[in-house]
Amino acid sequence: MNLNSLSSTFLLIAFFVYIAAFLFFVLSIIGRRWSNRNPEEHTKSWGKFAFIVSVIGFLCQLTYFFTRWYDGGRIPTANMYEFMTFLGMMIMLAFIIVYLIYRTPALGIFALPVGFIIIAYASVFPSEIQPLIPALQSYWLKIHVTTAAAGEAFFAIGFAGGLMYLLRAIDFKGTTKQNKREQRGIEFTIFVVLVLVCFIGSVFTFHGFGYESTFSKEVTIVRDGVQTVETEEEMYVLPPIVKPHGTEIVKLQPFLGMTKPLFEAPSWMKGGNAGRQLNTMIWSILLGIILYGLIRLIARKPLGAAMSPLLKDMDSEDLDEISYRAIAIGYPVFTLGALIFAMIWAQEAWGRFWGWDPKEVWALITWLFYAVFLHLRLSKGWQGKKSAWLAVIGFLVVMFTLVGVNLIISGLHSYAGV
Known part of the structure; x- marks a missing residue:
């Protein structure tokens, strides 16, 4: 087995391990009604096991990432296949960080699907290791893309937290x-x-x-x-x-x-x-x-009404805090990666900091949206449902930036949508 096949195998293993971890998180919540143990003890033990499985999946994907990097001689973030798999890995890392802070098993039910759906989406694109086009032959590829993806990953966790809050708080x-x-x-x-x-x-x-x-x-x-x-x-x-x-x-x-x-x-x-x-x-x-x-x-x-009982034992204030904290962590990272580092690289690659390319415009829209989110949260006291809806809508904007702009709107970044 060559290194490229080994790399792909580790990614496939990580994908199925993430799905298994998701199922274990589901079991930690809904299984307590059939368990002979104390419901809180059941959730805690199965949640801990599911988290360990999630970490194993992340380590498998980390192995994929570095073996592909070694095989290709460059960081694997240069096309849509590589970027989306990297984004999925960053979402899992963000989930691990937030989980270690709040220890909320229900978060895995909503955050993990975002990660493995993103990885599944990557499989739509050609997976061959391709040579870099001239515009990407820069050390800024490592800096700009990785930090932008890390910021978007925390936005994904904010989305999961916001959706959980709404399912918990809305009267169905x-x-x-x-x-x-x-x-x-x-x-x-x-x-x-x-x-x-x-x-x-x-x-x-x-x-x-x-x-x-x-x-x-x-x-x-x-x-x-x-x-x-x-x-x-x-x-x-x-x-x-x-x-x-x-x-x-x-x-x-x-x-x-x-x-x-x-x-x-x-x-x-x-x-x-x-x-x-x-x-x-x-x-x-x-x-x-x-x-x-x-x-x-x-x-x-309605599906919302069907999912709502999963969260009936959750503290809505904790869910609100998870969503806000994840976005608060992701925003400065996204600012550095998607705007500041991107503009420096654009100056080197195309001789201008800003050119109103569709991807640049939508990155700016995303940044402005989350700036408004934080302003309304901190200055106007928008908490609870208002904050949760903004977290959900914000990640839909992120997904349009990643999917719609790359695949529908042509521009200087269209190389990413091969």
Whole structure:
């Protein structure tokens, strides 16, 4: 077994160990109703065991990280596969740090899925070790990317804490307008998470089975004042509900009787892969609706109401504190990595500190959002539900910065979305 295969094996082991740790954390909470021991003792012992398993998973992923670094001769954070696996590892590290402070087993139920979903998302991208493009051949790659990811990891823990607080504090039996609004907000948040899971699962599954459909169109290219007509192809790994605008079918694998796309992407959708991105979004939402409906059918109640009893013994003030402290730790780290170090590197790589590139803009939006969060928390006394909602919304902004900007909006950072 070569070093690259060994590295991938350790990542796969870490992924399944994280899932096992998550299940143990679940058992620490829901298993106490069947345990003969004191419920608090049951939660404490199983929570401790689940935490040890989490640490083992983190050590496995740390082994993956350093073996890949040694094999590739550079820090493995240069493309989407490497960055997302690194972000997953940083989320686990942030979880370990916060858990050691608060010793709250329920945190593992909400924080660990964020980590292993991020790692699963990484598997969508090519995993081969690729040579660095010139813009990335700098020691700032180590400094900028690692600190930015570390800050985002603590934001993820803040999201988990905020979501836990809302599930604990919202009255799911209430019938007032505010109760209904809060209940819908929680359901929408859970639905967004399920859509992301369906996106990852669908792309991974169809790609694993070798599904492929290809479309082509002729485009006019001008090079050195000379016009040439070239054929541009766009490849799908999901069955094409929608095809790219103005293209012809080159290859289409039938799926569930679907022998041609249902409709064509609108002409105003410009840019490379616009049709494929719309097709992926449609599939993700459709599958998310189906998955949400199936879980609702099993639970026989809104998912927020079904999850809320898991946290009935938790102190809501502790959950509020966990969310705030995680964000308070992550914010200065994110400020250094995503803004200050990024601007210094941009000056070296492109000759300017700021260029309104989409990734730069959304990093700034993220930074401003959490600045507002901390201002409202410290100066205006926004605690409890208000603070928790901001923590949840803030991480959705982070996820759009990571997923939407890299895969939908083109810019100087598009190399990350290979």
